[in-house]
Amino acid sequence: MTDDRSSPGQKALGHGGLALVLALVLIPYVYVIVTAFKPAEEIYDATWLPQRISFDAWIEVFEVNRFHLYLWNSLVAGAGSAALAILIAVPGAYIFARKEFRFREPFFYMIVGTLIFPFILLIVPITITWIRIGLFDTFIGLWLAFQIFAVPYSMWILRGYFAGLPKNLEEAAMVYGCTQFQAFYRVMLPLAKPVIVSVLFLAFLQGWSDFLFSNMLTTGDGPRTASVAIYASTAGGERVDWQVLMVMTLLTGVPPVVLYMLAQKHLAKTFAAT
Secondary structure (H helix, E strand, O other): OOOOOOOHHHHHHHHHHHHHHHHHHHHHHHHHHHHHOOOHHHOOOOOOOOOOOOOHHHHHHHHHOOHHHHHHHHHHHHHHHHHHHHHHHHHHHHHHHHOOOOOHHHHHHHHHHHHHOOHHHHHHHHHHHHHHHOOOOOHHHHHHHHHHHHHHHHHHHHHHHHHHOOOOHHHHHHHOOOOHHHHHHHHHHHHOHHHHHHHHHHHHHHHHHOOHHHHHOOOOOOOOOHHHHHHHHHOOOOOOOHHHHHHHHHHHHHHHHHHHHHHHHHHHHHHHHO
């Protein structure tokens, strides 16, 4: 344990800087929460705290805008995207990390290199293709579109972790009677649990918060997600219901925060190891 030899002035400066950063981070969130409970007549008041707590915006969000349906669509889109990304990325990353074959490195970096490609250029061809093959306005269409980004970065993270594990793990398992698949399933996957949980969280977050694909590949009658519903509530109108917008924003932001708190330990292990 080291002694803190900072002077009182240095400590005060450090604490002041920390308080400033904390205020810059928290003030927008506090403003969103406060505005969500303000009555309509107090939206443009300069005071922070409302004179009375109002749930009118919450009632409108659920009963008029039926926002819970869009939240459900976001949940299904994010969960499906995460599950599909894991099913594709885990065996792919394992093969690229633990197996030797010709052109292994070029193939891997070609996959990961797609992350630098501007995905907005893919919207038109993907939309046309999805309409032709019947995937437009479906959850499956969204799940597949999300993999364009989810699979490369998932493989990138997982491959680094698999490559860092001792090379004799599979051989030791096979000596005790495991097949090669059983060695992968019983030994490698449990060891990679923190990374898999982290990748699941990141892939879910991408599907949950995506706007580009969700907006272009769905309609109002299909699996439109919460992020698109928030945009639709502000676009094309002469007046923005700020309290309704803040309620939508708050409801959309809470699930990722809760999931992050649950996955925080695994995320810390993942990024410490990669």
